[in-house]
Amino acid sequence: xxxxxxxxxxxxxxxxxxxxxxxxxxNTLVNAIDNNHLAQALLFCGPRGVGKTTCARILAKQxxxxxxxxxxxxxxxxxxxxxxxxxxxxxDIRNLIDQVRIPPQVGKYKVYIIDEVHMLSQSxxxxxxKTLEEPPKHAIFILATTxxxxxxxxxxxxxxxxxxxxxTVSDAxxxxxxxxxxxxINAEDDALHIIAxxxxxxxxxxxxxxxxxxxxxxxxLTRKAVTENLNVLDYDTYFQVTDLILKNDIPNLLLLxxxxxxxxxxxxHFIIGLASxxxxxxxxxxxxTIALLxxxxxxxKLYLEQAKKTSQEFLLxxxxxxxxxxxxxxxxxxARLLVELALMKLASxxxxxxxxxxxxxxxxxxxxxxxxxxxxxxxxxxxxxKNAIVEDxxxxxxxxxxxxxxxxVNQQKEPTLEETELKMATDIEDVTLSETSTIVTAPARxxxxxxxxxxxxxxxxxxxxxxxxxxxxxIEVTYDEDSLPDDPITEAELLKHWHSYVKLLDEKGKKxxxxxxxxxxxxxxxxxxxxxxxxxxxxxxxxxxxxxxxMTFLKKALNNHYLLLSISVNEETIKKYAFTPQExxxxxxxxxxxxxxxxxxxxxxx
Numbered sequence: 001x002x003x004x005x006x007x008x009x010x011x012x013x014x015x016x017x018x019x020x021x022x023x024x025x026x027n028t029l030v031n032a033i034d035n036n037h038l039a040q041a042l043l044f045c046g047p048r049g050v051g052k053t054t055c056a057r058i059l060a061k062q063x064x065x066x067x068x069x070x071x072x073x074x075x076x077x078x079x080x081x082x083x084x085x086x087x088x089x090x091x092d093i094r095n096l097i098d099q100v101r102i103p104p105q106v107g108k109y110k111v112y113i114i115d116e117v118h119m120l121s122q123s124x125x126x127x128x129x130k131t132l133e134e135p136p137k138h139a140i141f142i143l144a145t146t147x148x149x150x151x152x153x154x155x156x157x158x159x160x161x162x163x164x165x166x167x168t169v170s171d172a173x174x175x176x177x178x179x180x181x182x183x184x185i186n187a188e189d190d191a192l193h194i195i196a197x198x199x200x201x202x203x204x205x206x207x208x209x210x211x212x213x214x215x216x217x218x219x220x221l222t223r224k225a226v227t228e229n230l231n232v233l234d235y236d237t238y239f240q241v242t243d244l245i246l247k248n249d250i251p252n253l254l255l256l257x258x259x260x261x262x263x264x265x266x267x268x269h270f271i272i273g274l275a276s277x278x279x280x281x282x283x284x285x286x287x288x289t290i291a292l293l294x295x296x297x298x299x300x301k302l303y304l305e306q307a308k309k310t311s312q313e314f315l316l317x318x319x320x321x322x323x324x325x326x327x328x329x330x331x332x333x334x335a336r337l338l339v340e341l342a343l344m345k346l347a348s349x350x351x352x353x354x355x356x357x358x359x360x361x362x363x364x365x366x367x368x369x370x371x372x373x374x375x376x377x378x379x380x381x382x383x384x385x386k387n388a389i390v391e392d393x394x395x396x397x398x399x400x401x402x403x404x405x406x407x408x409v410n411q412q413k414e415p416t417l418e419e420t421e422l423k424m425a426t427d428i429e430d431v432t433l434s435e436t437s438t439i440v441t442a443p444a445r446x447x448x449x450x451x452x453x454x455x456x457x458x459x460x461x462x463x464x465x466x467x468x469x470x471x472x473x474x475i476e477v478t479y480d481e482d483s484l485p486d487d488p489i490t491e492a493e494l495l496k497h498w499h500s501y502v503k504l505l506d507e508k509g510k511k512x513x514x515x516x517x518x519x520x521x522x523x524x525x526x527x528x529x530x531x532x533x534x535x536x537x538x539x540x541x542x543x544x545x546x547x548x549x550x551m552t553f554l555k556k557a558l559n560n561h562y563l564l565l566s567i568s569v570n571e572e573t574i575k576k577y578a579f580t581p582q583e584x585x586x587x588x589x590x591x592x593x594x595x596x597x598x599x600x601x602x603x604x605x606x
Contacts, residue, residue, distance in 0.1 A: 166201025
C-alpha cells in the first residue's frame with residue numbers, strides 16, 4: 001500500500017499561477033523577476049495557511065531557472081530553509097552568515113528561507129542586521145512570519161514587505177471543488193462552503209478538514225456528513241429556529257434548543273450561530289449586500305426566501321438580543337436560562353397579543369346622530385311627531401350598519417331648559433334636548449364613553465347658575481380670639497404630655513425623632529413659649545418637620561391655643577472629645593493626686 005500524502009502537500013502549488021487568492025503578490029513577484037528588480041531581503045507576513053512558505057519556495061526556484069534545467073528541478077542545493085523557532089540563538093545566525101559567503105555551485109542565487117522569523121532572540125536579530133542589509137550578490141533572504149509586530153523595526157526597514165491576506169470562502173470552496181474533481185469525489189457545493197467557512201481563511205486548514213471529511217464519508221461528500229463530522233450546526237437548524245420565532249412558538253422553540261444541547265452543542269455556540277444567521281438574513285434585505293452572503297447557491301435561495309418574511313426592524317432587535325447574550329454568556333451563572341430567555345424575547349418581538357373584537361357590543365360607541373336625527377337637536381318636536389316616535393317603543397330600532405338596539409321612552413314630565421343643559425353635562429345617557437322632546441335610550445345596553453370627561457363651557461347658563469348656587473352655599477367660618485382656650489400651664493404638665501408624645505413617636509417607629517425630642521427637657525418662657533435646646537442643626541431640622549403635629553398635640557392636651565415652640569442650637573452641650581494620653585493622665589491626677597507619685601517612683605512613661 002502506498003503511503004498516504006495529505007492534500008496540503010500533494011496539491012501544494014508549484015507555480016505562481018497555482019497560488020490561490022494572492023494574485024496581487026504573485027503578480028508583483030513575477031514582474032520583479034522578469035524585470036530583474038528583486039530585492040535582496042523579502043518579508044512575507046500574514047495568517048497561517050495562506051501561502052507564505054509556498055510562494056517563497058516558488059520564488060527560490062523561479063530566480064534560478066535559465067531554461068536549460070529540467071522541469072522537475074528543485075534546486076535543492078540552492079535553497080536553505082531554517083526554522084527560527086529552533087535556531088534562534090546568536091550562534092545559529094553566525095553559522096548562517098558563514099554559509100552565505102560561499103557562492104552557489106548550481107544556479108545563480110542561494111535563497112535562505114527563514115520561517116517564523118519573529119522567534120529569533122533580540123541578540124540574534126542584531127547579529128543578523130549587517131548581513132541582511134548588505135548580503136553578497138548571490139544571496140537572497142526570504143523571511144516568513146505570522147506575527148509581524150514582534151519583529152524589530154530595524155529588520156523591517158531592511159526588507160520589502162508583502163502582506164498576505166486570508167483566503168476568501170469562495171476561493172477556498174472553488175479550490176476544494178477542483179481537488180474533489182481530481183480525486184473523483186462527488187461533493188456538494190454547500191458541503192464545500194461549510195469546510196471553507198470552518199477553515200477561517202486558511203487554505204491549509206481547509207485541505208486538512210477536507211481530508212478528514214473524505215475519510216469519514218468516502219466518495220460522496222454531503223452537507224449532512226460535513227456538519228456531523230465537524231460538529232457544526234447545520235443552517236437548517238437556524239432556519240427552523242427563525243421560523244418558530246416568527247410564529248411566536250415558544251414551546252417548540254425551547255424543545256428545539258434542548259434537542260440541540262442533547263446533540264452535544266454548547267449554548268454559546270448556538271447563540272453565535274444564530275446571530276450569524278440573522279446577519280445573513282440582514283444582508284439579504286438589499287440587492288447590493290447579497291454579495292456578502294458566503295454560502296452555496298442552494299443555501300442562498302433559502303436565505304433569500306426567509307429574508308422576505310422578516311423585517312429590518314425585527315432583525316436589528318434580534319441581532320442586539322443575540323449579541324447581548326454572546327457578551328454575557330461566560331459571566332452568567334445559569335447559561336442555559338440566559339439563552340432560553342433570549343429565545344423567548346426573540347419570539348416576542350413579533351407578538352401582537354390577543355386579538356380583540358372591535359365590534360364588541362359592550363365597548364362600541366354608537367354616535368348620537370345615528371340614534372336621533374340631527375333635526376331633533378334644533379327644532380322642538382310636536383306631540384304628534386313624538387307620539388309617532390314612541391308609538392311602539394317596545395320594538396327594537398334597526399340602525400344602519402349596526403346591531404339592533406333595544407330602546408325605551410321616558411314619558412315622565414319634561415324637564416326645563418336649564419335642567420336639560422345640566423343633565424347633558426353630567427349624564428349623556430339620559431340627556432333631554434328640548435322642552436317637548438324625549439331622548440330614546442336603550443335600557444338593554446348602556447352607551448359608554450371611554451375616559452372622555454364631559455366639559456361644560458364657562459359661559460353657559462348652567463355654569464353661571466352653578467357658580468351662583470355655590471356662592472350662596474358658602475359658609476364663612478370666623479373665630480373669636482376671646483373664645484379660644486387659654487388655660488395656664490405648668491412645667492410638670494408640659495413635661496408629662498411631652499413624654500406622652502415622645503412615647504407615641506417611639507411606638508410608631510420614629511425612633512430618631514423620639515430621641516431628638518428626649519435630648520433636652522422643655523421649659524416654659526413667658527407663659528406660652530416652649531423652649532428646647534438641641535445639640536446641632538440636623539436635630540433642629542428634624543424637630544421642625546414634626547413641629548405642626550407636636551404643637552397640635554400639646555395645644556389640645558394642655559388646652560391652650562396660644563402655645564409656641566422655640567428651638568435653639570447649642571453644640572457645646574453634646575460635644576465629645578477624643579482624649580490624648582496626656583489629657584487622660586491629667587484627669588486621673590485630678591481625681592487622685594497619688595498617681596503622680598506612682599509615676600515618678602516607677603519612672604513610668606505615658
